[in-house]
Amino acid sequence: MTTALxxxxxxxxxGAMEIIRGVTLDVPPGxxxxxxxxxxxxxxxxxxxxSGRFGISSGSIRFEDQEISGLTPYEINRRGLSRSFQxxxxxxxxxxxxxxxxxxxxxxxxxxxxxxGVDGLVDARERSxxxxxxxxxxxxxxDQAGVLxxxxxxxxxxxxxxxxxxxxxxxxxxxxxxxxSETEHAVAxxxxxxxxxxxxxxxxxxxxxxxxxxxxxxxxxxxxxASDTPQRIRENAxxxxxxxxxxxx
Amino acid sequence: MLEIIIFxxxxxxxxxxVLFMLASGLTLIFSMMGVLxxxxxxxxMLGAYFGYEISRRxxxxxxxxxxxxxxxxxxxxxxxxxxxxxxxFGHVPELLFTFGLAFVIEEIVQMIWGxxxxxxxxxxxxxxxxxxxxxxxxPAYKMFMLLVxxxxxxxxxxxxxxxxxxxxxxxxxxxxxxxxxxxxxxxTVFMAVFGAGSALAGLAxxxxxxxxVTQPAMAALLGPILFVVIVVGGxxxxxxxxxxxxxxxxxxxxxxxxxxxxxxxxxxxxxxxFGDLGTVTVAQIAPIIPYFLLVLVLIIKPTGLxxxxxx
Amino acid sequence: xxxxxxxxxxxxFAILLAIAPYIFTSGTSRTMLSIMALSIVFALxxxxxxxxxxxxxxxxxVYYGLGGFVAIHVMNTIIRNKYAIPLxxxxxxxxxxxxxxxxxFGSVSTRRAGTTFSMISLGLGELVASSALILRTFFGxxxxxxxxxxxxxxxxxxxxxxxxxxxxxxxxxxxxxxVAMYAITRTPFGRMCNAVRENPERAEFVGYSxxxxxxxxxxxxxxxxxxxxxxxxxxxxxxxxxxxxxxxSGLVLLMTFVGGAGVFxxxxxxxxxxxxLQVTLSDITGAWQLYFGLLFIVVVMYSPGxxxxxxxxxxxxxxxxxxxKLVPAYAMNAVPLIVMIAGGILLIELAYWxxxxxxxxxxxxxxFRIAMNTNSVWPWIAAVILFLGGAFALxxxxxxxxxxxxxALARVREQPA
Numbered sequence: 013m014t015t016a017l018x019x020x021x022x023x024x025x026x027g028a029m030e031i032i033r034g035v036t037l038d039v040p041p042g043x044x045x046x047x048x049x050x051x052x053x054x055x056x057x058x059x060x061x062x063s064g065r066f067g068i069s070s071g072s073i074r075f076e077d078q079e080i081s082g083l084t085p086y087e088i089n090r091r092g093l094s095r096s097f098q099x100x101x102x103x104x105x106x107x108x109x110x111x112x113x114x115x116x117x118x119x120x121x122x123x124x125x126x127x128x129g130v131d132g133l134v135d136a137r138e139r140s141x142x143x144x145x146x147x148x149x150x151x152x153x154x155d156q157a158g159v160l161x162x163x164x165x166x167x168x169x170x171x172x173x174x175x176x177x178x179x180x181x182x183x184x185x186x187x188x189x190x191x192x193s194e195t196e197h198a199v200a201x202x203x204x205x206x207x208x209x210x211x212x213x214x215x216x217x218x219x220x221x222x223x224x225x226x227x228x229x230x231x232x233x234x235x236x237x238a239s240d241t242p243q244r245i246r247e248n249a250x251x252x253x254x255x256x257x258x259x260x261x
Numbered sequence: 262m263l264e265i266i267i268f269x270x271x272x273x274x275x276x277x278x279v280l281f282m283l284a285s286g287l288t289l290i291f292s293m294m295g296v297l298x299x300x301x302x303x304x305x306m307l308g309a310y311f312g313y314e315i316s317r318r319x320x321x322x323x324x325x326x327x328x329x330x331x332x333x334x335x336x337x338x339x340x341x342x343x344x345x346x347x348x349x350f351g352h353v354p355e356l357l358f359t360f361g362l363a364f365v366i367e368e369i370v371q372m373i374w375g376x377x378x379x380x381x382x383x384x385x386x387x388x389x390x391x392x393x394x395x396x397x398x399x400p401a402y403k404m405f406m407l408l409v410x411x412x413x414x415x416x417x418x419x420x421x422x423x424x425x426x427x428x429x430x431x432x433x434x435x436x437x438x439x440x441x442x443x444x445x446x447x448x449t450v451f452m453a454v455f456g457a458g459s460a461l462a463g464l465a466x467x468x469x470x471x472x473x474v475t476q477p478a479m480a481a482l483l484g485p486i487l488f489v490v491i492v493v494g495g496x497x498x499x500x501x502x503x504x505x506x507x508x509x510x511x512x513x514x515x516x517x518x519x520x521x522x523x524x525x526x527x528x529x530x531x532x533x534x535f536g537d538l539g540t541v542t543v544a545q546i547a548p549i550i551p552y553f554l555l556v557l558v559l560i561i562k563p564t565g566l567x568x569x570x571x572x
Numbered sequence: 573x574x575x576x577x578x579x580x581x582x583x584x585f586a587i588l589l590a591i592a593p594y595i596f597t598s599g600t601s602r603t604m605l606s607i608m609a610l611s612i613v614f615a616l617x618x619x620x621x622x623x624x625x626x627x628x629x630x631x632x633x634v635y636y637g638l639g640g641f642v643a644i645h646v647m648n649t650i651i652r653n654k655y656a657i658p659l660x661x662x663x664x665x666x667x668x669x670x671x672x673x674x675x676x677f678g679s680v681s682t683r684r685a686g687t688t689f690s691m692i693s694l695g696l697g698e699l700v701a702s703s704a705l706i707l708r709t710f711f712g713x714x715x716x717x718x719x720x721x722x723x724x725x726x727x728x729x730x731x732x733x734x735x736x737x738x739x740x741x742x743x744x745x746x747x748x749x750x751v752a753m754y755a756i757t758r759t760p761f762g763r764m765c766n767a768v769r770e771n772p773e774r775a776e777f778v779g780y781s782x783x784x785x786x787x788x789x790x791x792x793x794x795x796x797x798x799x800x801x802x803x804x805x806x807x808x809x810x811x812x813x814x815x816x817x818x819x820x821s822g823l824v825l826l827m828t829f830v831g832g833a834g835v836f837x838x839x840x841x842x843x844x845x846x847x848x849l850q851v852t853l854s855d856i857t858g859a860w861q862l863y864f865g866l867l868f869i870v871v872v873m874y875s876p877g878x879x880x881x882x883x884x885x886x887x888x889x890x891x892x893x894x895x896x897k898l899v900p901a902y903a904m905n906a907v908p909l910i911v912m913i914a915g916g917i918l919l920i921e922l923a924y925w926x927x928x929x930x931x932x933x934x935x936x937x938x939x940f941r942i943a944m945n946t947n948s949v950w951p952w953i954a955a956v957i958l959f960l961g962g963a964f965a966l967x968x969x970x971x972x973x974x975x976x977x978x979x980a981l982a983r984v985r986e987q988p989a
Contacts, residue, residue: 063777085777086780089776089778094778097774101771101777102771102774103766103767103770103771103774106767106770110766114767114778117764117780118779118780123760124761124788125759125760126760126761126788128759129755129758129759130758130759130762130763131758172774175778176778297687343869346873347872347873347876350872352686352687356628356687356690357628357825357829358873361866361869361872364822364868368859368861369862372862372923485694485818489691492691492695545706549698549702551695552696555692555699559683559684559692563684
């Protein structure tokens with residue numbers, strides 16, 4: 013398997029508006045790949061296409077050499093691709109522990125079982141405990157997800173995304189709305205939990221991007237105008253003009 | 262045969278237009294406020310009963326003007342003192358509130374006017390024959406009803422397409438949150454829309470009362486059909502509501518008129534083969550045809566004929 | 573939590589079920605207890621949809637009714653052919669019928685969620701209820717279908733002819749079903765029902781088809797509703813189209829919602845309360861249906877979590893031992909509240925009598941065992957004063973409750989964790 017995730021000439025139109033206008037992208041396994049671009053470039057739409065929330069208009073999306081365009085979100089997730097949301101998308105009235113546990117159940121093979129007690133499932137409990145430790149929310153395990161602070165909810169969001177053991181992880185602006193110190197913690201968290209996985213991340217914070225990414229793709233008006241190592245992206249004239257502006261970071 | 266077709270078309274269109282008078286108000290309320298008003302058919306019933314009382318004491322034409330306004334006021338009060346309070350609990354409690362309200366209204370109506378139908382009569386000024394075709398006459402009152410319904414439809418089109426208020430309402434049919442954020446006095450607008458929708462339902466009741474039976478069960482009989490219309494037409498779509506209303510109105514009316522049965526087709530052996538289903542007539546199943554239509558549409562096109570919104 | 577602590581509520585429940593007919597010994601009481609027990613099963617089955625999975629159905633009586641009708645026909649077949657199948661087995665048949673129809677109708681109903689689902693359930697409910705009037709051989713038309721439960725083969729010598737024997741049969745099934753439905757909430761499927769209720773989209777992104785979860789919940793709810801219907805068939809020995817119609821669907825919604833959809837025992841409380849009111853209220857007043865409607869509206873407006881939800885609100889205070897701090901405020905508000913309710917009841921009873929009964933039975937009636945004349949103006953004035961007076965007084969005293977809650981909560985938070 014040479015690529016974990018491969019997009020070939022993917023387009024997406026909403027009615028007459030073409031949002032994604034031919035995106036080709038190959039992400040090898042284990043790479044940490046960031047997608048940056050100005051607002052409205054189509055980054056979230058791209059994530060929605062990959063994860064199955066929307067269908068593509070044309071092109072192909074392959075996950076580990078299987079075609080996944082046209083599959084439902086749960087079919088894609090079951091194959092090992094998981095995504096987080098820019099606007100926190102958790103289970104508000106369930107506890108932190110319950111939130112994580114719901115995310116591990118399918119991957120452990122329990123499916124729709126209504127004949128086995130969930131509290132007796134040792135592997136589910138241990139995996140959930142492990143995830144909660146890693147995202148730093150073990151102390152809040154019994155609290156309702158809805159009453160967590162914003163940063164804690166973002167951490168939970170990431171926790172739900174990785175809990176199922178997905179091999180390819182899509183993080184949609186994980187640091188959105190965070191303060192400086194919260195961002196630093198979140199960066200460390202993201203690095204920790206995506207070790208050995210393939211990461212595709214949308215972010216605006218350039219410091220974060222240059223700190224985490226192995227490679228960066230720049231999406232402008234639905235097309236990728238450059239895809240390279242962070243250093244070379246920094247020096248790329250077209251990118252500077254389209255996105256970073258004259259005072260390049 | 263032609264006679265049956267013409268009269269059934271007229272009656273079916275009439276029934277469909279009455280359904281649309283109700284469905285349009287319901288759709289507007291749903292689109293703006295996200296509330297599916299279970300008590301909408303109850304306001305229709307209140308319109309009929311208010312119309313009856315005022316007709317009895319003063320006259321039909323005063324009733325025609327006053328009763329819808331009265332019902333509109335009731336609706337506005339319900340929104341202001343009931344629904345508004347429940348709004349913050351979410352859509353399910355809102356739906357349940359209107360459900361309880363429908364029930365209470367039916368009980369109160371029963372208490373005041375009794376369980377039996379009341380004698381809401383066609384006003385003498387309209388009590389003549391409009392025309393005669395072959396051997397059957399068609400009452401002028403039904404033509405009057407048709408006129409009112411069409412007039413309401415035209416007025417709705419004009420208001421929606423040519424006025425500022427209409428523009429806001431159209432916008433809220435697809436983007437209610439954005440409209441709220443544009444700075445309109447949302448609570449007052451809600452109260453006005455709910456009141457106006459209820460008044461429309463009341464108007465339908467005032468004119469339908471003499472033609473269809475005015476009884477406490479009228480809301481419970483028409484309510485589910487109304488919701489079938491909304492779902493089949495597509496939640497939030499006025500055009501869909503129009504098409505679905507006419508469709509169901511015509512289909513039900515024709516079914517009653519046709520009145521054949523499997524026995525007629527297949528012969529007396531049908532009862533042996535199909536049991537009850539063999540002898541039941543098309544007219545008998547006419548009331549449940551809308552529900553079959555509902556299931557069919559939901560299997561084929563779950564968002565309804567013209568729908569885009571889920572809920 | 574120790575094993576004994578976990579089992580205690582179940583043991584208490586079983587004991588209550590067992591001794592209830594010896595505390596309430598009259599024939600009507602025992603019938604009412606039987607109705608309560610089967611209503612508990614029905615309401616809990618409904619809450620699998622509403623409280624657990626977030627599905628508001630207006631047509632749940634279909635599965636109850638169909639389960640009952642199948643059960644009663646099977647009973648008659650057994651009696652006719654003298655099969656050696658005893659009565660206690662019949663609810664299984666009802667359950668199977670409920671499951672069967674739950675699967676069939678569920679495959680169509682659960683394609684959508686939210687308001688559309690509710691409308692579909694309404695439409696399907698009407699469809700089945702209306703069809704029932706047409707299919708007279710199966711549904712018995714207006715008279716319904718009857719069966720004699722004592723004519724089945726005896727079960728360890730019992731023929732279940734008497735009310736107390738059939739009560740224990742129903743109570744046993746009630747216990748089994750309540751345990752089963754609770755157990756289901758503690759399974760992976762049960763947890764995902766809650767997840768789908770909270771955020772169906774996110775549930776899809778963690779690998780679960782929300783539609784499949786809803787479909788399974790719908791089918792299981794149909795199964796338990798079918799069992800409840802069969803228990804009703806056993807109890808009343810008659811099934812008619814009332815059990816399958818909109819009123820019955822509304823009743824189970826009332827029970828579940830008033831009891832509290834957010835807590836497992838909520839529907840149990842609601843079923844007991846509503847069954848009690850159904851039996852006793854209709855004897856006391858002709859306007860009992862109006863009271864049900866008003867009760868429903870009041871609960872929706874002031875306590876959408878129902879009775880159990882309101883009780884659950886007090887849990888943090890109970891754990892922090894600040895519960896007693898609320899007593900003075902509650903007592904103070906109880907007085908105007910009772911006055912207001914008394915005034916309201918008086919108004920309704922007077923109106924009901926004046927509008928409905930006075931033509932045939934004259935203007936004299938009695939409310940709260942006090943004789944009154946509906947033609948005289950004084951009872952009316954008294955009613956209005958009580959109602960308005962109570963309402964205004966309540967508005968003045970209510971802030972006390974809010975204050976008491978505020979300070980009690982603050983004290984709980986100050987306590988070391």
